[in-house]
Amino acid sequence: MSLATSSPLSTDSIRTCPINFNHWYGVALGKEVTDKPLSVTLWHQSIVLFRDRLGKVHALEDRCPHRHVKLSEGKVIGDRIACAYHGWQLDQTGRCISIPYLTEKQKLPNCKIRSYPVTELDGFIWVFPGDLDYLEQTKIEPMGIPEWEHLNYIGSVATIDCQGHFSFLIENLMDMYHGHLHDNYQAWASAKLEKLSADRDRVDAYYEAESYYKIDKIWSISQLFFPALRRLHPEPLTVSYYYPHWLSTLGNDFKIYCLFCPVSETQTRAYLIHFTSLNAFPNLHKSPLWVRRFFKDKLFNAAKKLLEGLIRQDVLMIEQEQQFYSNNPQQRSYEVNPTLGKVQALICQQAQNNLSNHNINYAE
Ligand code: FES
Numbered sequence: 555m556s557l558a559t560s561s562p563l564s565t566d567s568i569r570t571c572p573i574n575f576n577h578w579y580g581v582a583l584g585k586e587v588t589d590k591p592l593s594v595t596l597w598h599q600s601i602v603l604f605r606d607r608l609g610k611v612h613a614l615e616d617r618c619p620h621r622h623v624k625l626s627e628g629k630v631i632g633d634r635i636a637c638a639y640h641g642w643q644l645d646q647t648g649r650c651i652s653i654p655y656l657t658e659k660q661k662l663p664n665c666k667i668r669s670y671p672v673t674e675l676d677g678f679i680w681v682f683p684g685d686l687d688y689l690e691q692t693k694i695e696p697m698g699i700p701e702w703e704h705l706n707y708i709g710s711v712a713t714i715d716c717q718g719h720f721s722f723l724i725e726n727l728m729d730m731y732h733g734h735l736h737d738n739y740q741a742w743a744s745a746k747l748e749k750l751s752a753d754r755d756r757v758d759a760y761y762e763a764e765s766y767y768k769i770d771k772i773w774s775i776s777q778l779f780f781p782a783l784r785r786l787h788p789e790p791l792t793v794s795y796y797y798p799h800w801l802s803t804l805g806n807d808f809k810i811y812c813l814f815c816p817v818s819e820t821q822t823r824a825y826l827i828h829f830t831s832l833n834a835f836p837n838l839h840k841s842p843l844w845v846r847r848f849f850k851d852k853l854f855n856a857a858k859k860l861l862e863g864l865i866r867q868d869v870l871m872i873e874q875e876q877q878f879y880s881n882n883p884q885q886r887s888y889e890v891n892p893t894l895g896k897v898q899a900l901i902c903q904q905a906q907n908n909l910s911n912h913n914i915n916y917a918e
């Protein structure tokens with residue numbers, strides 16, 4: 555996709571703003587990728603993910619070089635992927651290395667599709683869709699989720715699929731005044747923005763808020779399931795836009811990540827990953843590792859229902875924002891939370907970084 559033709563972006567174009575390709579994007583859960591090819595879309599780019607016989611994940615453009623059908627319809631044979639249509643086989647670099655019906659007199663066509671840098675880290679598959687020279691020079695790495703394997707954290711994951719531009723989702727996540735929407739889920743209350751800071755790749759907003767949960771006794775984890783056990787108390791609530799992803803902490807008890815995989819100007823996929831901390835229980839840390847591992851695995855997804863409820867409410871609002879914008883792009887809106895201005899400026903600045911990179915090297 556060519557990006558070099560657009561004029562400089564302003565915040566007026568925020569709702570159609572492209573992503574900055576020069577980042578690692580979380581495109582799938584590790585367990586979603588098997589030896590059966592999986593198709594994902596990252597900002598208009600169809601990508602096929604598959605595991606080879608050693609379990610290593612590969613990411614190729616989801617397009618057979620022969621007739622341009624989707625490679626994800628095909629199957630994995632050893633280290634190769636074979637197209638469903640005529641069985642052409644491609645290696646992990648995207649080069650065609652076998653055509654089953656090629657005669658002895660014929661030569662393999664010299665064709666190759668794009669392969670993407672891909673890595674599996676902390677439960678997710680991360681793809682870098684940007685400039686390979688930039689990757690080589692900066693050695694930029696995926697954000698990573700250190701709590702994923704850490705035995706002191708109980709994780710839950712939920713997927714967000716919404717028909718809206720990613721700016722609507724990140725603005726939702728950075729504006730903690732929307733606790734109003736989640737009253738019945740008792741997530742947090744009475745947010746008040748105390749401090750805001752921004753630089754070229756992040757925005758941090760510090761709120762004072764009230765949390766319903768206090769995880770200070772081992773049985774208090776049951777608050778996740780029984781609302782009657784919850785008591786409001788003050789806690790700091792921080793939200794950070796580490797472009798292109800998001801991280802929030804509520805007091806010492808909770809940490810939430812949102813990994814963004816924007817699909818198009820009007821569609822966004824993201825993964826919400828919630829962690830309940832067990833750091834308040836030093837005695838627990840004396841138990842054998844297998845016990846801690848057992849409980850971490852047993853309690854995995856304890857907060858999934860809660861997350862899905864919150865997501866349903868958020869997605870409803872975001873999709874209505876998108877629909878109204880699509881029908882009335884000139885209609886201005888009003889904002890009183892200064893965080894959102896900083897978020898919009900960062901989105902535009904990051905997209906601008908892409909536009910100014912004229913000689914993008916995508917090929918290997
Ligand atoms: S279209 Fe893929 S092998 Fe023919």
Ligand SMILES: [Fe+2]
Pocket residue numbers: 726732736864868
């Ligand atoms: Fe929300």
